[in-house]
Amino acid sequence: MTTTEKPDLSWLDDVTMTELERHPYRTYERLRAEAPLAYVPVLGSYVASTAEVCREVATSPDFEGVITPAGGRTFGHPAIIGVNGDVHADLRSMVEPALQPVEVDRWIDDLVRPIARRYLEQFENDGRAELVAQYCEPVSVRSLGDLLGLQSVDSDKLREWFAKLNRSFTNAAMTEDGEFANPEGFREGDEAKAEIRAIVDPLIDKWIEEPDDSAISHWLHDGMPPGQTRDREYIYPTIYVYLLGAMQEPGHGMASTLVGLFSRPEQLEQVVDDPVLIPRAISEGMRWTSPIWSATARISTKDVTIAGVDVPAGTPVMLSYGSANHDTGVYEAPSTYDLHRPPLPHLAFGAGSHACAGIYFANHVMRIAMEELFEAIPNLERDTGEGVEFWGWGFRGPTSLHVTWEV
Amino acid sequence: MGFAVTVGGRRVECAPDQSLLDACLRAGLWMPNSCNQGTCGTCKLQVVGGEVDHRDSPFDTLTTEERAAGMALACQARPVSDVEVGGSGDRTTHPLRDLTATVLEVADIARDTRRVLLGLAEPLAFSAGQYVEFVVPGSGARRQYSLANTADEDKVLELHVRRVPGGVATDGWLFDGLAVGDEVVATGPLGDFHLLPESDDDGGPMVLIGGGTGLAPLVGIARTALARHPAREVLLYHGVRGTADLYDGDRFAELAEEHPNFRFVPVLSDEPAAEHRSGFPTDAFVEDVPSARGWSGWLCGPPAMVEAGVKAFKRRRMAPRHIHREKFTSTARSSRPPTRWADPDL
Ligand SMILES: Cc1cc2nc3c(=O)[nH]c(=O)nc-3n(C[C@H](O)[C@H](O)[C@H](O)COP(=O)(O)OP(=O)(O)OC[C@H]3O[C@@H](n4cnc5c(N)ncnc54)[C@H](O)[C@@H]3O)c2cc1C
Ligand code: HEM
Ligand code: FES
Secondary structure: OOOOOOOOOHHHHHOOHHHHHHOHHHHHHHHHHHOOEEEEHHHOEEEEOOHHHHHHHHHOOOEEEEOOHHHHHHHOOOOHHHOOHHHHHHHHHHHOHHHOHHHHHHHHHHHHHHHHHHHHHHHOOOOEEEHHHHHHHHHHHHHHHHHHOOOOOOHHHHHHHHHHHHHHHOOOOEOOOOOEOOHHHHHHHHHHHHHHHHHHHHHHHHHHHOOOOOHHHHHHHOOOOOOOOOOHHHHHHHHHHHHHHHHHHHHHHHHHHHHHHHOOHHHHHHHHHOHHHHHHHHHHHHHHOOOEOOOEEEEEOOOEEEOOEEEOOOOEEEEOHHHHOOOOOOOOOOOOOOOOOOOOOOOOOOOHHHOOOOHHHHHHHHHHHHHHHHHHOOOOEEOOOOOOOEEOOOEOEEOOOEEEOOO | OOEEEEEOOEEEEEOOOOOHHHHHHHOOEOOOOOOOOOOOOOOEEEEEEOOEEOOOOOOOOOOHHHHHOOEEEOOOOEEOOOEEEOOOOOOEOOOOEEEEEEEEEEEEEEOOEEEEEEEEOOOOOOOOOOEEEEEOOOOOOEEEEEOOOOOOOOOEEEEEEEOOOOOOOHHHHHOOOOOOOOEEEEEEEEOOOOOOOHHHOOOOOEEEEEEHHHHHHHHHHHHHHHHHOOOOOEEEEEEEOOHHHOOOHHHHHHHHHHOOOEEEEEEEOOOOOOOOEEOOHHHHHHHHOOOOOOOEEEEEEOHHHHHHHHHHHHHOOOOHHHEEEEEOOOOOOOOOOOOHHHOOOO
């Protein structure tokens, strides 16, 4: 008999999507220890789980961006996260101008602060609230919605869209033959997209004729010869990227940061007393529960060896940034939220040429929202009568966060 | 030979053995600061370039990790090369300077409590609420005492001092040898415990809570605030153990006559008396004020009282950035690194 040096990973056969969505850390902790690059059958894909391997794959010249199968089925082509070369460069040049730090600094405060105030006014004298639905998500979607030019779409609709696109995008289970295990799981995403088209198409018609300062209007016109606009079919997949991740994640990020702070009451108090600490609290919140937990991927462009595994050209690898940010090789006691841990870099915004384009904007939305929350309700307490549950493998955050305060 | 300190494009000279904070404040360049003795952490800054000697910076205030990450306490650190530090360098302040003063009056005004009046050779520019730091004759120890003055009372400084049994500055000097006509040496003004500039002061309601001689800076702040906006709501609580510790009652009664929305509330913690509230002043505030939204809060005195006050203010939903505090911390000396290996978890 020959012995093989390969670890026995047969336990992976029993991993289900439901398990990953509820408790991804269990599976990924074992992956980090046993096989930082491993084929995970239920996902039908290789998965990178440590900080080192995620960073290596994300930044390697031998890999390029690719969209996951369920992601591609949801967004269509060419979504910014799944294209490379000239098309990727064009889409980045389309989205980046509005997200440049100097540009964002110009208007972010005037955009986000009144939105945060408006939502706070609706409940600040109630003495109790569910912050995910009443604050974190609404501030997140309203801020980006107004930036994009979607003022006419109410916040609840934007929240409904990201939730439906999310479940479709992460409907990742594959059969052994490489088919979608749960094809009907895409239906609600399709419905959302039909509704999005019905609402956004007329806006695009208008912006083609009458450009304004909204981001989508700029996407249509910027860098195009006079009289021409980018084709709407060309930009829709990236609109969907925004309507899912960019809408949802600042809300996830705020809510996770708050739950983390509630787990450390003395640290919550420090942050409330000294708002200068908010950016640090958010950064640790992103590390602790990374909103984009495992949603993007890369594909090898030639035969390579990664973490001792021979990877032939054309092999997709999913990047599990949420797992990488719990790598014990980098972080001490990673599952503990700790405002004061050494501020090491984390991977919550990804790495390489496909790294998040909205880091600066997202961080400021979260900062301003938390500043206003603590200013209005400095005596915020978690409602200990209600539990907090985290959900999600592709995208992760608390599903609700009940709080109380004395009024 | 000294070194240059650069903050946001401004350059100041730092003499050998002068702290970064001292050098900047003497040049009229503002830096956040509160205790000036390494205990509060307010003056913590990032050293962007160059090297500093942390001197007596306590490890409780500036951790090993922070040192490794290039942080320093401006009130303790001495440059050992030209340095550049974080900060915008665009805010000015009343320059810090050396003061010589003559003792004009020493009066016992309450149990273990003295008022000391000091005549200055040169008027001092300061903001009500700030403090000065004295060198205790003979010992060289430095101790901080708050000014009870308003900014226009700039020639005679008023201090309220509480005796600490066995204390170097109090028992050993201010309550012992100090006599009218003595010369004292000090530096000032120091600290960030003061009102916003008049142009930014909207006359909003204020609550001030002083524990013991923590009343001193509040006397200057409350009078300044009322001079700016005579009808503003100002609630001043004085927390003491018993009636024997109360002082300046007449002064506040007079102020209340001139300002209908000013209220002085003594609160006795240990020796109740029929004519006064009993308990802690921070609890009295919670009972009296249902909502402090839009108020500013001022806390001065023993650290535990200041902490309790922050909690009470937040409970009544005062915005944390409007909470101002001055802790009468005693000089701590724990500048030895923590012994990690003694951690029971390891
Ligand atoms: C910014 C600032 C402003 C201040 N303003 C004032 C002021 O206006 N009026 C005033 O009276 N004080 C004020 N203080 C406190 C003052 O600076 C001295 O710390 C205090 O007078 C004690 O000094 P000492 O030399 O007599 O005692 P120390 O020799 O320093 O202390 C003797 C012993 O008593 C302990 N001790 C010190 N202080 C206390 C205390 N309050 N209660 C119990 N034990 C104590 C010490 O730990 C030590 O063991 C202020 C402090 C700060 C930081
Ligand atoms: C806290 C909130 C957010 C988090 C945690 C986050 C995180 C991420 C991550 C992990 C990626 C994938 C990176 C990779 O594959 O290496 C990504 C991509 C992206 N993000 Fe964000 N994001 C957030 C908010 C936003 C916002 C608000 C915007 C836009 C306004 C945005 C725009 C983008 C874009 C355009 C991409 C695709 C980049 C590319 O493929 O070239 N993100 N984000
Ligand atoms: S630690 Fe430097 S001012 Fe308090």
